[in-house]
Amino acid sequence: EKTLESLKKQLKTHNQTHILTFWDQLDATQQENLLGQIQQLDFKKIDGWVANYVKNSNPPAIPAGFVPAPFYPSIPTNPAQETKYAKARELGRELISTGKVAAFVVAGGQGTRLGFDGPKGNFAISPVKNKTLFQIFAENIAAVSSKYHASCPWYIMTSPLNYASTLEIFRSNNCYGLNKKDIFIFQQGTLPNFGLDGRVLMTDKADIACSPDGHGGSLLALYKSGAIENMKKRGVEFISYFQVDNPLINIFDPLFIGLHALGGAQMSSKALIKTGPKEKLGNFCLVDGRVNVIEYSDLPDEMAEKKNPDGSLVFELGSIAIHIINTGFVERLNSKGFSLPLHKAIKKIPYIDEKGKLIQPDQPNGVKLESFVFDALPLASNSIILETVRSEEFGPVKNATGVDSAETAREMIIARAARWLESAGVAITRKPDGSVNCVIEIAPSFAVEKEDIKSKLAQVPQIKAGDKIYLA
DSSP, X not given: OHHHHHHHHHHHHTTOGGGGTTGGGSOHHHHHHHHHHHHHSOHHHHHHHIIIIISOOSOOOOOSSOEEOOOBOSSOOSHHHHHHHHHHHHHHHHHHHTTOEEEEEEOOOBSGGGTOOSXXXXXXXXXXXXXXXXXXXXXXXXXXXXXXXXXXXEEEEEOTTTHHHHHHHHHHTGGGGSOGGGEEEEEOOEEEOEETTSOBOEEETTEEOEEEOOGGGHHHHHHHTTHHHHHHHHTOOEEEEEETTOTTOOSSOHHHHHHHHHTTOSEEEEEEEXXXXXXXXXXXXXXXXXXXXXXXXXXXXXXXXXXXXXXXXXXXXXXXXXXXEEHHHHHHHHHTTOOOOOEEEEEOOOEEOTTSOEEOXXXXXXXXXXXXXXXXXGGSSOOOEXXXXXXXXXXXXXXXXXXXXXXXXXXXXXXXXXXXXXXXXOOOOBOTTSOXXXXXXXXXXXXXXXXXXXXXXXXXXXXXXXXXXXXX
Protein backbone atom coordinates (compact mmCIF):
# COMPACT_ATOMS: atom_id res chain seq x y z
CA GLU A 1 0.00 0.00 0.00
CA LYS A 2 2.81 2.36 0.93
CA THR A 3 4.33 1.96 -2.56
CA LEU A 4 0.93 2.62 -4.15
CA GLU A 5 0.40 5.79 -2.09
CA SER A 6 3.83 7.20 -2.89
CA LEU A 7 3.43 6.33 -6.58
CA LYS A 8 0.03 8.04 -6.64
CA LYS A 9 1.71 11.19 -5.27
CA GLN A 10 4.46 10.94 -7.87
CA LEU A 11 1.98 10.45 -10.70
CA LYS A 12 0.03 13.48 -9.51
CA THR A 13 3.15 15.67 -9.41
CA HIS A 14 3.89 14.74 -13.01
CA ASN A 15 0.31 14.92 -14.39
CA GLN A 16 0.13 11.19 -15.02
CA THR A 17 -2.59 10.06 -12.55
CA HIS A 18 -4.68 8.59 -15.42
CA ILE A 19 -2.29 5.58 -15.45
CA LEU A 20 -4.18 4.22 -12.43
CA THR A 21 -7.70 4.92 -13.78
CA PHE A 22 -8.63 1.22 -13.94
CA TRP A 23 -6.64 0.07 -10.88
CA ASP A 24 -9.70 -1.35 -9.07
CA GLN A 25 -10.67 -3.45 -12.10
CA LEU A 26 -7.30 -5.25 -12.23
CA ASP A 27 -6.50 -8.59 -10.62
CA ALA A 28 -3.51 -8.90 -8.26
CA THR A 29 -1.09 -10.03 -10.98
CA GLN A 30 -2.05 -7.15 -13.28
CA GLN A 31 -1.75 -4.68 -10.41
CA GLU A 32 1.72 -5.92 -9.58
CA ASN A 33 2.72 -5.80 -13.21
CA LEU A 34 1.47 -2.22 -13.63
CA LEU A 35 3.29 -1.12 -10.45
CA GLY A 36 6.47 -2.55 -11.91
CA GLN A 37 5.92 -0.59 -15.13
CA ILE A 38 5.32 2.65 -13.21
CA GLN A 39 8.49 2.10 -11.19
CA GLN A 40 10.40 1.75 -14.47
CA LEU A 41 9.31 5.25 -15.55
CA ASP A 42 12.01 7.88 -15.23
CA PHE A 43 9.95 10.58 -13.51
CA LYS A 44 12.99 12.85 -13.15
CA LYS A 45 13.08 13.11 -16.95
CA ILE A 46 9.43 12.79 -17.98
CA ASP A 47 8.48 16.46 -17.46
CA GLY A 48 11.46 17.57 -19.51
CA TRP A 49 10.61 15.16 -22.32
CA VAL A 50 7.03 16.42 -22.41
CA ALA A 51 8.15 20.05 -22.49
CA ASN A 52 11.07 19.66 -24.92
CA TYR A 53 9.80 17.04 -27.31
CA VAL A 54 6.09 16.28 -27.01
CA LYS A 55 4.66 19.78 -26.68
CA ASN A 56 7.48 21.63 -28.42
CA SER A 57 6.74 21.80 -32.13
CA ASN A 58 9.91 23.71 -33.07
CA PRO A 59 12.36 21.73 -35.19
CA PRO A 60 15.43 20.60 -33.21
CA ALA A 61 18.05 23.33 -32.91
CA ILE A 62 21.11 22.56 -34.96
CA PRO A 63 24.52 23.67 -33.67
CA ALA A 64 25.91 26.96 -34.95
CA GLY A 65 29.12 27.22 -36.95
CA PHE A 66 29.55 23.67 -38.15
CA VAL A 67 31.97 22.68 -40.90
CA PRO A 68 32.42 19.44 -42.87
CA ALA A 69 34.29 16.77 -40.90
CA PRO A 70 37.72 15.59 -42.13
CA PHE A 71 37.96 11.95 -43.20
CA TYR A 72 40.23 9.27 -44.56
CA PRO A 73 39.46 8.56 -48.25
CA SER A 74 38.65 4.94 -49.20
CA ILE A 75 41.85 4.81 -51.27
CA PRO A 76 44.99 6.60 -50.00
CA THR A 77 45.83 9.70 -52.03
CA ASN A 78 49.56 10.11 -51.29
CA PRO A 79 52.60 8.04 -50.24
CA ALA A 80 52.40 9.09 -46.56
CA GLN A 81 48.77 7.98 -46.45
CA GLU A 82 49.65 4.69 -48.17
CA THR A 83 52.21 3.97 -45.46
CA LYS A 84 49.71 4.84 -42.75
CA TYR A 85 47.00 2.58 -44.27
CA ALA A 86 49.45 -0.32 -44.49
CA LYS A 87 50.41 0.17 -40.85
CA ALA A 88 46.73 0.45 -39.85
CA ARG A 89 45.85 -2.78 -41.70
CA GLU A 90 48.62 -4.63 -39.93
CA LEU A 91 47.51 -3.30 -36.52
CA GLY A 92 43.86 -4.15 -37.32
CA ARG A 93 44.77 -7.74 -38.20
CA GLU A 94 46.75 -8.07 -35.00
CA LEU A 95 43.83 -6.76 -32.89
CA ILE A 96 41.41 -9.20 -34.56
CA SER A 97 43.75 -12.16 -34.14
CA THR A 98 44.32 -11.41 -30.45
CA GLY A 99 40.54 -11.43 -29.80
CA LYS A 100 40.32 -7.72 -29.02
CA VAL A 101 37.45 -7.03 -31.46
CA ALA A 102 33.80 -8.12 -31.05
CA ALA A 103 30.93 -8.01 -33.52
CA PHE A 104 27.85 -6.11 -32.33
CA VAL A 105 24.62 -6.03 -34.32
CA VAL A 106 21.58 -3.97 -33.37
CA ALA A 107 18.67 -6.20 -34.31
CA GLY A 108 15.65 -4.80 -32.48
CA GLY A 109 13.57 -4.32 -35.63
CA GLN A 110 10.74 -6.41 -37.02
CA GLY A 111 10.44 -7.13 -40.75
CA THR A 112 7.11 -5.28 -41.01
CA ARG A 113 8.13 -3.00 -43.92
CA LEU A 114 9.43 -6.05 -45.76
CA GLY A 115 6.00 -7.67 -45.46
CA PHE A 116 7.63 -10.23 -43.22
CA ASP A 117 6.61 -11.46 -39.79
CA GLY A 118 9.40 -11.80 -37.22
CA PRO A 119 12.81 -10.34 -36.44
CA LYS A 120 14.39 -8.64 -39.43
CA GLY A 121 17.55 -10.72 -38.92
CA ASN A 122 15.55 -13.79 -39.97
CA PHE A 123 14.74 -12.32 -43.39
CA ALA A 124 16.14 -14.47 -46.22
CA ILE A 125 18.25 -12.43 -48.63
CA SER A 126 21.15 -14.29 -50.28
CA PRO A 127 20.65 -14.81 -54.03
CA VAL A 128 21.42 -18.53 -54.44
CA LYS A 129 21.05 -20.19 -51.02
CA ASN A 130 18.46 -17.79 -49.64
CA LYS A 131 20.41 -17.38 -46.37
CA THR A 132 18.99 -15.05 -43.76
CA LEU A 133 20.76 -11.90 -42.58
CA PHE A 134 21.62 -13.61 -39.26
CA GLN A 135 23.13 -16.57 -41.12
CA ILE A 136 25.25 -14.32 -43.38
CA PHE A 137 26.65 -12.50 -40.33
CA ALA A 138 27.25 -15.77 -38.45
CA GLU A 139 29.14 -17.26 -41.41
CA ASN A 140 31.13 -14.05 -41.71
CA ILE A 141 32.14 -14.21 -38.03
CA ALA A 142 33.03 -17.92 -38.35
CA ALA A 143 35.16 -17.24 -41.46
CA VAL A 144 37.01 -14.36 -39.79
CA SER A 145 37.59 -16.47 -36.66
CA SER A 146 39.13 -19.22 -38.75
CA LYS A 147 41.15 -16.84 -40.95
CA TYR A 148 42.68 -15.09 -37.92
CA HIS A 149 42.80 -18.16 -35.61
CA ALA A 150 40.74 -16.30 -33.00
CA SER A 151 37.29 -16.73 -31.50
CA CYS A 152 35.48 -13.52 -32.30
CA PRO A 153 32.44 -13.05 -30.02
CA TRP A 154 29.10 -11.79 -31.30
CA TYR A 155 26.76 -9.53 -29.28
CA ILE A 156 23.18 -9.13 -30.50
CA MET A 157 20.83 -6.44 -29.22
CA THR A 158 17.14 -7.20 -29.65
CA SER A 159 14.09 -5.28 -28.50
CA PRO A 160 11.36 -6.53 -26.15
CA LEU A 161 9.32 -7.10 -29.35
CA ASN A 162 11.63 -9.77 -30.70
CA TYR A 163 13.92 -10.96 -27.90
CA ALA A 164 12.16 -14.30 -27.35
CA SER A 165 11.79 -15.04 -31.06
CA THR A 166 15.48 -14.19 -31.70
CA LEU A 167 16.58 -16.60 -28.94
CA GLU A 168 14.39 -19.27 -30.53
CA ILE A 169 15.84 -18.64 -34.02
CA PHE A 170 19.38 -19.05 -32.71
CA ARG A 171 18.42 -22.15 -30.74
CA SER A 172 16.66 -23.85 -33.64
CA ASN A 173 19.55 -23.04 -36.01
CA ASN A 174 22.06 -24.36 -33.51
CA CYS A 175 23.68 -20.87 -33.36
CA TYR A 176 24.55 -21.30 -37.06
CA GLY A 177 27.48 -23.48 -36.06
CA LEU A 178 29.07 -20.87 -33.79
CA ASN A 179 29.99 -21.70 -30.20
CA LYS A 180 27.15 -20.79 -27.86
CA LYS A 181 29.69 -19.27 -25.45
CA ASP A 182 30.63 -16.71 -28.12
CA ILE A 183 27.08 -15.36 -28.54
CA PHE A 184 25.46 -12.89 -26.15
CA ILE A 185 21.85 -11.88 -26.86
CA PHE A 186 20.26 -9.07 -24.83
CA GLN A 187 17.49 -6.46 -24.99
CA GLN A 188 17.45 -2.72 -25.39
CA GLY A 189 15.33 -0.56 -23.09
CA THR A 190 12.03 1.13 -23.87
CA LEU A 191 10.58 4.61 -23.49
CA PRO A 192 6.92 5.45 -22.83
CA ASN A 193 4.74 6.74 -25.68
CA PHE A 194 2.97 10.05 -25.10
CA GLY A 195 -0.29 11.52 -26.31
CA LEU A 196 0.08 14.98 -27.86
CA ASP A 197 -1.19 16.40 -24.53
CA GLY A 198 1.90 14.99 -22.76
CA ARG A 199 0.11 12.15 -20.97
CA VAL A 200 1.58 8.67 -21.15
CA LEU A 201 -0.59 6.45 -23.37
CA MET A 202 -1.98 3.11 -22.14
CA THR A 203 -2.32 0.10 -24.48
CA ASP A 204 -4.85 -1.49 -22.14
CA LYS A 205 -6.03 -1.08 -18.54
CA ALA A 206 -2.88 -2.67 -17.11
CA ASP A 207 -0.17 -1.70 -19.61
CA ILE A 208 1.72 1.45 -20.45
CA ALA A 209 2.40 1.99 -24.17
CA CYS A 210 6.16 1.78 -24.74
CA SER A 211 8.49 1.43 -27.70
CA PRO A 212 12.20 0.55 -28.04
CA ASP A 213 14.54 3.42 -27.16
CA GLY A 214 16.35 3.55 -30.53
CA HIS A 215 19.83 2.37 -31.52
CA GLY A 216 21.24 4.97 -29.11
CA GLY A 217 19.79 2.74 -26.40
CA SER A 218 22.54 0.26 -27.30
CA LEU A 219 25.14 2.18 -25.29
CA LEU A 220 22.99 1.87 -22.18
CA ALA A 221 21.92 -1.71 -22.84
CA LEU A 222 25.47 -2.96 -23.49
CA TYR A 223 26.31 -1.86 -19.98
CA LYS A 224 23.10 -2.84 -18.15
CA SER A 225 22.89 -6.30 -19.75
CA GLY A 226 26.35 -7.32 -18.60
CA ALA A 227 27.67 -7.38 -22.19
CA ILE A 228 30.47 -4.90 -21.38
CA GLU A 229 31.41 -6.95 -18.31
CA ASN A 230 31.52 -10.04 -20.53
CA MET A 231 33.73 -8.21 -23.07
CA LYS A 232 36.16 -7.12 -20.35
CA LYS A 233 36.50 -10.70 -19.10
CA ARG A 234 37.35 -11.78 -22.64
CA GLY A 235 39.78 -8.93 -23.26
CA VAL A 236 37.61 -7.26 -25.94
CA GLU A 237 38.56 -3.59 -26.37
CA PHE A 238 36.82 -2.68 -29.62
CA ILE A 239 33.19 -3.15 -30.62
CA SER A 240 32.34 -3.37 -34.33
CA TYR A 241 28.83 -1.88 -34.44
CA PHE A 242 26.46 -2.45 -37.37
CA GLN A 243 22.76 -2.71 -38.12
CA VAL A 244 20.91 -5.90 -38.92
CA ASP A 245 19.64 -4.76 -42.33
CA ASN A 246 23.00 -4.57 -44.16
CA PRO A 247 24.05 -7.90 -45.75
CA LEU A 248 27.16 -6.33 -47.33
CA ILE A 249 28.68 -5.34 -43.98
CA ASN A 250 32.42 -5.89 -43.59
CA ILE A 251 32.23 -6.72 -39.87
CA PHE A 252 35.97 -7.07 -39.18
CA ASP A 253 37.71 -4.49 -41.37
CA PRO A 254 41.42 -4.38 -40.44
CA LEU A 255 41.89 -0.95 -42.04
CA PHE A 256 38.99 0.67 -40.15
CA ILE A 257 39.93 -0.97 -36.84
CA GLY A 258 43.58 -0.02 -37.32
CA LEU A 259 42.95 3.64 -38.24
CA HIS A 260 40.63 3.91 -35.22
CA ALA A 261 43.27 2.48 -32.88
CA LEU A 262 46.13 4.53 -34.40
CA GLY A 263 44.03 7.68 -34.01
CA GLY A 264 43.46 6.98 -30.30
CA ALA A 265 39.73 7.25 -31.05
CA GLN A 266 36.88 6.24 -28.70
CA MET A 267 34.18 6.03 -31.35
CA SER A 268 34.66 6.13 -35.11
CA SER A 269 32.47 5.92 -38.20
CA LYS A 270 32.37 4.78 -41.78
CA ALA A 271 30.89 7.22 -44.30
CA LEU A 272 29.69 7.25 -47.90
CA ILE A 273 29.75 9.98 -50.48
CA LYS A 274 26.02 10.81 -50.72
CA THR A 275 24.17 10.23 -54.01
CA GLY A 276 22.78 13.78 -53.79
CA PRO A 277 22.18 16.67 -51.36
CA LYS A 278 18.98 15.17 -49.93
CA GLU A 279 19.89 11.48 -49.60
CA LYS A 280 18.37 10.19 -46.37
CA LEU A 281 21.64 9.80 -44.49
CA GLY A 282 22.89 11.85 -41.54
CA ASN A 283 25.59 14.42 -42.37
CA PHE A 284 29.02 14.34 -40.72
CA CYS A 285 30.16 17.75 -39.45
CA LEU A 286 32.61 19.22 -36.98
CA VAL A 287 31.25 21.39 -34.16
CA ASP A 288 33.89 22.91 -31.87
CA GLY A 289 36.38 20.38 -33.17
CA ARG A 290 34.19 17.35 -32.40
CA VAL A 291 32.44 15.08 -34.88
CA ASN A 292 28.63 15.41 -34.97
CA VAL A 293 25.97 13.95 -37.22
CA ILE A 294 23.17 16.25 -38.31
CA GLU A 295 20.06 14.38 -39.47
CA TYR A 296 19.15 14.78 -43.16
CA SER A 297 15.78 16.22 -42.12
CA ASP A 298 17.48 18.86 -39.92
CA LEU A 299 20.13 20.14 -42.37
CA PRO A 300 18.84 23.39 -43.98
CA ASP A 301 18.46 23.15 -47.78
CA GLU A 302 21.03 25.83 -48.48
CA MET A 303 23.62 23.87 -46.46
CA ALA A 304 22.62 20.57 -48.07
CA GLU A 305 23.00 22.03 -51.55
CA LYS A 306 26.18 24.04 -50.94
CA LYS A 307 28.99 23.09 -53.35
CA ASN A 308 32.78 23.26 -53.45
CA PRO A 309 34.55 24.97 -56.39
CA ASP A 310 35.01 21.52 -58.00
CA GLY A 311 31.25 20.88 -57.93
CA SER A 312 31.28 18.35 -55.09
CA LEU A 313 28.92 18.85 -52.14
CA VAL A 314 30.39 20.62 -49.10
CA PHE A 315 28.50 18.20 -46.86
CA GLU A 316 29.08 15.10 -48.97
CA LEU A 317 29.64 12.52 -46.23
CA GLY A 318 26.67 10.39 -45.21
CA SER A 319 26.46 8.32 -42.03
CA ILE A 320 25.64 4.61 -42.53
CA ALA A 321 25.51 3.36 -38.92
CA ILE A 322 28.85 1.52 -39.03
CA HIS A 323 31.06 2.32 -36.06
CA ILE A 324 33.97 1.12 -33.97
CA ILE A 325 33.32 1.85 -30.28
CA ASN A 326 35.73 1.27 -27.41
CA THR A 327 34.44 -0.81 -24.49
CA GLY A 328 36.14 1.69 -22.15
CA PHE A 329 34.18 4.56 -23.73
CA VAL A 330 30.82 2.80 -23.16
CA GLU A 331 31.82 2.07 -19.58
CA ARG A 332 32.89 5.67 -18.93
CA LEU A 333 29.64 7.11 -20.34
CA ASN A 334 27.56 4.82 -18.12
CA SER A 335 29.55 5.52 -14.98
CA LYS A 336 28.84 9.24 -15.50
CA GLY A 337 25.11 8.69 -16.06
CA PHE A 338 25.02 10.16 -19.57
CA SER A 339 21.88 10.71 -21.60
CA LEU A 340 21.74 11.17 -25.35
CA PRO A 341 19.34 13.72 -26.83
CA LEU A 342 16.01 12.24 -27.89
CA HIS A 343 14.42 12.46 -31.32
CA LYS A 344 10.67 12.44 -31.70
CA ALA A 345 8.44 10.75 -34.23
CA ILE A 346 4.75 11.61 -34.40
CA LYS A 347 2.90 8.33 -35.00
CA LYS A 348 -0.46 6.57 -34.93
CA ILE A 349 -0.40 4.78 -31.59
CA PRO A 350 -3.31 2.52 -30.50
CA TYR A 351 -4.42 3.40 -26.95
CA ILE A 352 -7.36 3.10 -24.57
CA ASP A 353 -9.48 6.14 -23.79
CA GLU A 354 -10.81 7.18 -20.36
CA LYS A 355 -13.70 4.70 -20.72
CA GLY A 356 -11.25 1.87 -21.27
CA LYS A 357 -12.14 1.48 -24.95
CA LEU A 358 -9.34 0.58 -27.40
CA ILE A 359 -8.91 3.29 -30.04
CA GLN A 360 -7.12 2.58 -33.35
CA PRO A 361 -6.34 6.13 -34.50
CA ASP A 362 -6.53 7.03 -38.20
CA GLN A 363 -4.44 10.18 -37.64
CA PRO A 364 -1.08 10.49 -35.84
CA ASN A 365 -2.04 10.97 -32.19
CA GLY A 366 1.11 10.51 -30.18
CA VAL A 367 4.86 10.77 -29.86
CA LYS A 368 7.47 8.00 -29.79
CA LEU A 369 10.90 9.03 -28.53
CA GLU A 370 14.20 7.40 -29.39
CA SER A 371 17.90 8.11 -29.19
CA PHE A 372 20.45 7.69 -31.99
CA VAL A 373 23.85 6.11 -31.44
CA PHE A 374 25.66 8.75 -33.54
CA ASP A 375 24.72 11.37 -30.93
CA ALA A 376 27.47 9.82 -28.77
CA LEU A 377 30.15 10.89 -31.30
CA PRO A 378 30.65 14.39 -29.82
CA LEU A 379 31.16 12.75 -26.39
CA ALA A 380 34.28 11.02 -27.75
CA SER A 381 37.47 13.05 -27.37
CA ASN A 382 38.83 11.47 -30.58
CA SER A 383 36.92 10.16 -33.56
CA ILE A 384 37.98 9.22 -37.08
CA ILE A 385 35.87 8.83 -40.22
CA LEU A 386 36.76 6.40 -43.01
CA GLU A 387 35.08 6.77 -46.38
CA THR A 388 33.91 3.48 -47.83
CA VAL A 389 32.52 2.39 -51.19
CA ARG A 390 28.76 1.86 -51.33
CA SER A 391 28.87 -1.05 -53.78
CA GLU A 392 31.26 -2.91 -51.47
CA GLU A 393 29.71 -2.35 -48.08
CA PHE A 394 26.26 -0.83 -47.96
CA GLY A 395 23.13 -2.51 -49.31
CA PRO A 396 20.42 -1.89 -46.69
CA VAL A 397 17.27 -4.01 -46.81
CA LYS A 398 14.56 -1.60 -45.67
CA ASN A 399 11.71 -2.01 -48.14
CA ALA A 400 10.18 -4.90 -50.07
CA THR A 401 10.76 -3.22 -53.45
CA GLY A 402 12.31 -0.02 -54.85
CA VAL A 403 15.11 1.93 -53.18
CA ASP A 404 17.06 0.16 -50.37
CA SER A 405 15.02 -2.99 -50.87
CA ALA A 406 15.50 -6.74 -50.80
CA GLU A 407 15.74 -6.57 -54.62
CA THR A 408 18.47 -3.94 -54.71
CA ALA A 409 20.43 -5.68 -51.94
CA ARG A 410 20.38 -9.01 -53.85
CA GLU A 411 21.58 -7.26 -57.01
CA MET A 412 24.40 -5.66 -55.00
CA ILE A 413 25.42 -9.03 -53.49
CA ILE A 414 25.66 -10.52 -57.01
CA ALA A 415 27.47 -7.49 -58.47
CA ARG A 416 30.03 -7.48 -55.67
CA ALA A 417 30.70 -11.21 -56.07
CA ALA A 418 31.24 -10.69 -59.81
CA ARG A 419 33.68 -7.79 -59.22
CA TRP A 420 35.64 -9.80 -56.64
CA LEU A 421 35.98 -12.69 -59.11
CA GLU A 422 36.96 -10.35 -61.96
CA SER A 423 39.62 -8.73 -59.77
CA ALA A 424 41.17 -12.20 -59.44
CA GLY A 425 41.09 -12.69 -63.21
CA VAL A 426 37.88 -14.72 -63.60
CA ALA A 427 35.87 -13.92 -66.76
CA ILE A 428 32.25 -12.87 -66.06
CA THR A 429 29.76 -12.40 -68.89
CA ARG A 430 27.72 -9.23 -68.74
CA LYS A 431 24.61 -7.85 -70.45
CA PRO A 432 24.95 -4.91 -72.88
CA ASP A 433 24.08 -2.50 -69.99
CA GLY A 434 27.04 -3.84 -68.01
CA SER A 435 25.04 -5.78 -65.43
CA VAL A 436 25.94 -9.35 -64.56
CA ASN A 437 23.85 -11.92 -66.44
CA CYS A 438 24.30 -14.82 -64.04
CA VAL A 439 23.58 -15.31 -60.32
CA ILE A 440 26.65 -15.59 -58.08
CA GLU A 441 26.87 -16.00 -54.34
CA ILE A 442 30.17 -16.18 -52.49
CA ALA A 443 29.93 -17.66 -48.99
CA PRO A 444 32.09 -15.97 -46.33
CA SER A 445 33.83 -19.36 -45.91
CA PHE A 446 35.14 -18.92 -49.48
CA ALA A 447 36.14 -15.25 -49.18
CA VAL A 448 35.68 -12.59 -46.52
CA GLU A 449 37.41 -9.98 -48.69
CA LYS A 450 38.34 -10.03 -52.34
CA GLU A 451 42.03 -10.78 -51.61
CA ASP A 452 40.95 -14.20 -50.30
CA ILE A 453 39.88 -15.32 -53.79
CA LYS A 454 43.33 -15.37 -55.42
CA SER A 455 44.33 -18.54 -53.52
CA LYS A 456 41.11 -20.36 -54.47
CA LEU A 457 40.93 -19.83 -58.23
CA ALA A 458 41.22 -23.58 -58.86
CA GLN A 459 37.80 -24.01 -57.21
CA VAL A 460 36.01 -21.50 -59.46
CA PRO A 461 34.19 -23.12 -62.41
CA GLN A 462 33.91 -21.47 -65.81
CA ILE A 463 30.93 -19.10 -65.59
CA LYS A 464 28.46 -18.80 -68.47
CA ALA A 465 25.45 -16.58 -69.02
CA GLY A 466 22.43 -17.72 -66.99
CA ASP A 467 24.49 -19.83 -64.55
CA LYS A 468 23.71 -20.03 -60.85
CA ILE A 469 27.01 -20.24 -59.02
CA TYR A 470 27.57 -20.78 -55.31
CA LEU A 471 31.12 -20.70 -53.96
CA ALA A 472 31.73 -21.99 -50.44
